[in-house]
Amino acid sequence: xxxxxxxxxxxxxxxxxxxxxxxxxxxxxxxxxxxxxxxxxxxxxxxxxxxxxxxxxxxxxxxxxxxxxxxxxxxxxxxxxxxxxxxxxxxxxxxxxxxxxxxx
Numbered sequence: 001x002x003x004x005x006x007x008x009x010x011x012x013x014x015x016x017x018x019x020x021x022x023x024x025x026x027x028x029x030x031x032x033x034x035x036x037x038x039x040x041x042x043x044x045x046x047x048x049x050x051x052x053x054x055x056x057x058x059x060x061x062x063x064x065x066x067x068x069x070x071x072x073x074x075x076x077x078x079x080x081x082x083x084x085x086x087x088x089x090x091x092x093x094x095x096x097x098x099x100x101x102x103x104x
Contacts (some may be wrong), residue, residue, distance in 0.1 A: 028099030
């Protein structure tokens with residue numbers, strides 16, 4: 001039984017930062033308004049040439065932000081996104097993704 005418990009704890013420790021389970025939407029909202037609102041608009045609804053980012057599955061947003069953080073081009077504004085994503089921790093990315101998923 002102890003082995004199963006240890007395996008479950010290990011699994012959860014791996015999954016939470018990757019998929020955002022247990023992410024803090026309030027912290028995500030705070031971070032959004034510190035770093036993202038100027039380009040993506042109120043609640044991620046898009047502005048100017050910057051896309052709507054609200055309403056996407058958390059896993060999609062996490063994948064995109066991690067790619068930007070690693071310097072992987074995702075679209076025409078990639079160089080700008082590299083700068084904003086680079087300092088984000090896995091936890092901050094998960095929090096942002098959780099906030100944006102429900103920010104429709």
